[in-house]
Amino acid sequence: MTAHMKLLDAMGTMPERFAAELADADAFDPAVLEGDAAARRGRLYRFAALGGLAACIAVLLAAGLYLRGIPERESGVTPPKPPAITEITCGTAQTTQTTPITQSETETAAALPSVQTETTAAAEHMTETTAKTTVTEPDTQPNPPAHTAEPYRTQTDAAPETVSTHTTTASVTAQTDTAPATTDAGTFDPSYPYLRIVFTEGYDPDPADYAEFGSLTYFAGHWELEITGGSREEITQKVQAVIAALEERPEIMSAKPELWYTYH
Amino acid sequence: MNDSEIIARYFQRNEAALDETAKQYGAPCRRLALRLLDNPQDAEECFNDALLRLWETIPPAKPESLFAYLSTIVRNLACDRLRAQNRKKRGSNAVQLALDELAECLPAGESTEAALDSRELGRAIEAFLDAQPRERRIIFMQRYWAMLSVREIAAMYKLNESTVKSTLKRMRDRLAEYLKQEGFL
Numbered sequence: 001m002t003a004h005m006k007l008l009d010a011m012g013t014m015p016e017r018f019a020a021e022l023a024d025a026d027a028f029d030p031a032v033l034e035g036d037a038a039a040r041r042g043r044l045y046r047f048a049a050l051g052g053l054a055a056c057i058a059v060l061l062a063a064g065l066y067l068r069g070i071p072e073r074e075s076g077v078t079p080p081k082p083p084a085i086t087e088i089t090c091g092t093a094q095t096t097q098t099t100p101i102t103q104s105e106t107e108t109a110a111a112l113p114s115v116q117t118e119t120t121a122a123a124e125h126m127t128e129t130t131a132k133t134t135v136t137e138p139d140t141q142p143n144p145p146a147h148t149a150e151p152y153r154t155q156t157d158a159a160p161e162t163v164s165t166h167t168t169t170a171s172v173t174a175q176t177d178t179a180p181a182t183t184d185a186g187t188f189d190p191s192y193p194y195l196r197i198v199f200t201e202g203y204d205p206d207p208a209d210y211a212e213f214g215s216l217t218y219f220a221g222h223w224e225l226e227i228t229g230g231s232r233e234e235i236t237q238k239v240q241a242v243i244a245a246l247e248e249r250p251e252i253m254s255a256k257p258e259l260w261y262t263y264h
Numbered sequence: 265m266n267d268s269e270i271i272a273r274y275f276q277r278n279e280a281a282l283d284e285t286a287k288q289y290g291a292p293c294r295r296l297a298l299r300l301l302d303n304p305q306d307a308e309e310c311f312n313d314a315l316l317r318l319w320e321t322i323p324p325a326k327p328e329s330l331f332a333y334l335s336t337i338v339r340n341l342a343c344d345r346l347r348a349q350n351r352k353k354r355g356s357n358a359v360q361l362a363l364d365e366l367a368e369c370l371p372a373g374e375s376t377e378a379a380l381d382s383r384e385l386g387r388a389i390e391a392f393l394d395a396q397p398r399e400r401r402i403i404f405m406q407r408y409w410a411m412l413s414v415r416e417i418a419a420m421y422k423l424n425e426s427t428v429k430s431t432l433k434r435m436r437d438r439l440a441e442y443l444k445q446e447g448f449l
Binding site: 004005006007009010012014015016017018019020021022027030032 | 343385390398401421423
């Protein structure tokens with residue numbers, strides 16, 4: 001006997017009361033089954049609603065985390081400047097050395113002007129300080145070697161290397177642009193002229209002898225006579241006068257005096 | 265004429281009882297036989313045999329529901345006729361389909377199948393159906409006893425076909441679980 005026939009027989013043993021229920025279609029209440037279905041649908045909808053709510057919460061959380069992370073990412077676009085950059089803006093010599101190594105070309109290009117500016121400012125400041133020092137330097141320096149131009153050394157030590165180099169370059173350029181002092185002293189701006197004099201070894205000049213022209217100070221193996229006071233014409237005359245006086249005594253100089261000046 | 269009056273005529277041995285029975289329940293019983301046998305002539309013969317069986321059993325039997333009593337006879341006779349026919353033919357496609365569905369609740373394999381007594385299985389199904397709500401039981405009986413299609417059941421009780429299908433599916437699942445608990449599976 002197949003399973004189907006057994007099922008057929010088994011269903012045939014159902015009591016008559018079950019079959020009697022089939023006769024009364026009016027007694028059937030569809031709402032019962034529809035209610036079951038509705039209840040199932042309700043459970044399904046509640047489950048779907050809960051799922052949707054959970055999904056919304058997840059989306060909101062994700063969006064919140066995303067929005068919260070935007071400032072961090074934006075700040076990441078422009079990375080914080082390393083210490084080297086900060087030092088660059090200060091214009092120190094140390095920064096100048098590290099810049100080509102640690103910074104990209106763009107950043108270096110952006111940083112360089114500030115360095116240049118700072119350096120220039122430092123150079124000007126140094127020059128100004130030099131002038132002041134020269135002016136206030138006592139004329140009664142006891143011993144030139146002991147004197148050793150302390151203000152200059154102090155300035156050199158304090159200023160960055162680039163500043164010193166720049167200053168030197170500017171001075172040389174000025175000298176190059178300027179005609180020899182002995183012949184064409186009036187062609188430059190004599191605002192702050194000074195003569196670089198190399199006296200003969202063993203000759204010890206007295207700054208008081210040059211006080212009428214300016215202040216005489218020793219610096220790095222030579223003497224510098226800064227011409228001070230008066231108008232431009234007067235300064236020019238002083239320069240010509242002191243050069244003429246020095247040329248009258250060539251024995252005290254080991255080289256021809258050179259006229260230098262500084263810009264302000 | 266109600267069932268009591270018709271049955272009373274059976275007791276009086278009044279042949280008008282047969283005419284009244286055929287008039288009242290002939291159509292649904294012929295459909296039941298036709299669904300099982302898938303042959304109008306066989307179904308008509310089955311119904312006539314059922315009326316004869318009714319005449320022979322009443323009295324002494326005094327059924328509460330004449331339709332239930334008659335339809336049960338019709339169904340059993342149809343199953344006997346099916347069984348007597350060639351075993352290759354298991355009935356109509358509708359019956360085959362219904363029984364295929366119900367077979368999901370039964371164990372597979374010949375050994376288990378042979379050990380399963382149809383009467384014991386019938387009692388287990390009866391107990392299961394007894395515990396079910398009336399509406400679900402009616403749907404189950406209409407589908408697997410009367411062999412109505414899902415569409416016919418839905419139309420008869422004004423239900424969605426999906427509701428009928430889901431109800432039947434859930435009842436089959438519960439029946440399989442019940443048979444497992446009872447040791448049939």
